[in-house]
Amino acid sequence: MIELFSANTPNGWKISIMLEEIGYEYKVTKVDLSKDEQFKPEYIKISPFGKIPVIIDHDNNKSVFESGAILMYLADKSGKLYNEKERLVINQWLMAQMGTVGPMIGQHHQFHHYNPGKSEFGEERYFKITKRIYGELDARLEESKYLAGKEYTIADIATWPWMARHEWHDIGLKKYKNLSRWYLEISEREAVIKGYSFMDKEAKIPKL
Secondary structure, three states, rough: OOEEEEOHHHHHHHHHHHHHHOOOOEEEEEOOHHHHHOOOOHOOOOOOOOOEEEEEEOOOOOEEEEEHHHHHHHHHHHHOOOOHHHHHHHHHEEEEEHHHHHHOHHHHHHHHHHHOOOHHHHHHHHHHHHHHHHHHHHHHHHHHOOOOOOOHHHHEEEEEHHHOOOHHHOOHHOOOOOHHHHHHHHOOOOOHHHOOOOOOOOOOOOOO
């Protein structure tokens, strides 16, 4: 069984969605970020940077931190959503999420949503970067059904949760035809619906 240490955030949704997609039994252990539980010594042992999510695979007593590494681990273990022939393309779009989409949009959340009015520079900078990311994803999805090609993969699972917070961004997802198509199509997947509500059974995926 997989034990998922997580919180109700985009990075947390990545792994709950993945576990639902591959049909693995899993147990959720909530990490209360508001109480700094992620910095407790026992948690740092499995997550050196004090971040969520982390999994423990109790079948072989292995722990894995960093959401991208967890997605790769679960994909390899299950043999799903990580086509070997397309792995180079998948890895590029997965790393683009890990290195650009998540960190930059995460900063936009901090300045625009959580702390408005505290830094005009920060708000303007990350709004512009997030808007640019929307355009770049839209351009990719104009030529490709999914981020890494014709098939739904862990690259989509990694990126979709950040778009699920589009209401926070005030950019207007519906202005981006291809990104909207991709977002809505993934939103209708049963595993995505279940994974999105893994900590709040009443949670509904935001529409456009």
